[in-house]
Amino acid sequence: MSAAPALNSGYSYRERVRPQAAGLSVLDYYAHFYPHSDRATWAARLAAGEIELNGQPAGGDERLRQGDRLTWHRPPWQEEAVPLHYDLLYADAALLAVGKPSGLPTLPAGGFLDHTLLALLRRDFPAATPLHRLGRGTSGLVLCSLTREAGAKLTADWREGRVHKRYRALAAGRAARGSYDITAPIGLVEHPRLGQIYAAAPDGKPSRSRARVLERRESSTLLEVDIETGRPHQIRIHLASVGLPLLGDPLYLPGGQAQPDALPGDLGYRLHAEQLTFQHPVSGAPLCLRAPVPPELRAGFSSCG
The missing domain is CATH 3.10.290.10 (RNA-binding S4 domain)
Known part of the structure; x- marks a missing residue:
């Protein structure tokens, strides 16, 4: 039994x-x-x-x-089953970088408390503090500090745009152009079922993403996306705003607005945090960290094997 x-x-x-x-x-x-x-x-x-x-x-x-x-x-509750693992990509006395699987929340929220990347990390590295958050459905690189000083330095670098972030994304439809410079503002908007949600909004905060086509497939487009700001759901919103919502995204529509009948949930899309480039907060040496790209987000991938 x-x-x-x-x-x-x-x-x-x-x-x-x-x-x-x-x-x-x-x-x-x-x-x-x-x-x-x-x-x-x-x-x-x-x-x-x-x-x-x-x-x-x-x-x-x-x-x-x-x-x-x-x-x-x-009161105590049973959490939804999620992938309860991560990949160790880099570690020293000040920093930790790990690969998060799609489906695992980064931080406690909603129905998740123990089934989070933070909880897993704290069991192995009690001082680990994630310096940014990936959406639950987003896989890839998460950078953490192991000391207060490293965290403060990298947080300042992040705020001043000195941390370079690159993603891979699979969008629905075939892109008409080879590259996109997207500057749609992002802010909170009212949603009939979710209360408020981040979406493209004229009065939102300035945001910028640069997307480049890596491969056009039969009914989708593989893109490399560099983001200069870090708004919530930025890539999902920005690609949707130019008519290229992420393939399988349950939330964002072409134009950057949210599905009015959407329910809480953050899965189905293909987005991967591939690379972070920054200066080490202690030594000042340049670092470029990468998380291996999933097969479906590699150029030349065929679902037929």
Whole structure:
């Protein structure tokens, strides 16, 4: 008789009430800002004593003020099965670089806590701190710091554009041009099922990606993409904005907007973080780290073998 799947240890989600939420009831707040669960589910969590307002159990009718402290004590749960492994690509006393498989979340979020790259890394390298996040469906290179000093230096380099990032992407359709310089702004937009989501937005933050065609296939295009900014879902949004959404992307439509009936989930597309080029934060020596490219993202790949 097999053992029941293990539960994680539960988690407490803590936050401060944002200005636009002042005046809402506690129940209205959670139902509006976290629509992944319906209103009845949030009411049941309140009735079970899982939610606190300013350190006290909340009933749900209390009116919120800006800066109030809300905590949802989520009980232990069984997490979705994901690939629970990574590849070690580089390590020294200050840095760690690993290859993340598609399907493994980088950081805890949503329904994932223990089934994340961070949790796996911390078991082997307790000081490891990822310096950037790859989407759950994105594979490839994740760079981590092992010291506070290395993390601070690389975070500054990242912010100032001194870290060069290159990806491989497989887009639906055949590209009409050989290269694309994409500058569509990216920002949060309202979504009927997900609350808010990042998408192409006229009032969003400046963003820039440079895409180059590596190979045109029968109904898709293999691209190499360098990004000069690091907005959430940037490559997915930018390629969609020029009519080349990632093949199998469940979320982004041509034009860079999100599917209105999309549900939470981040799988199906082909995107790989291939290369990072930067200066070592301690020695100052140039480093170029690479994650092996999956077969389907290599030029000349044939699904027929």
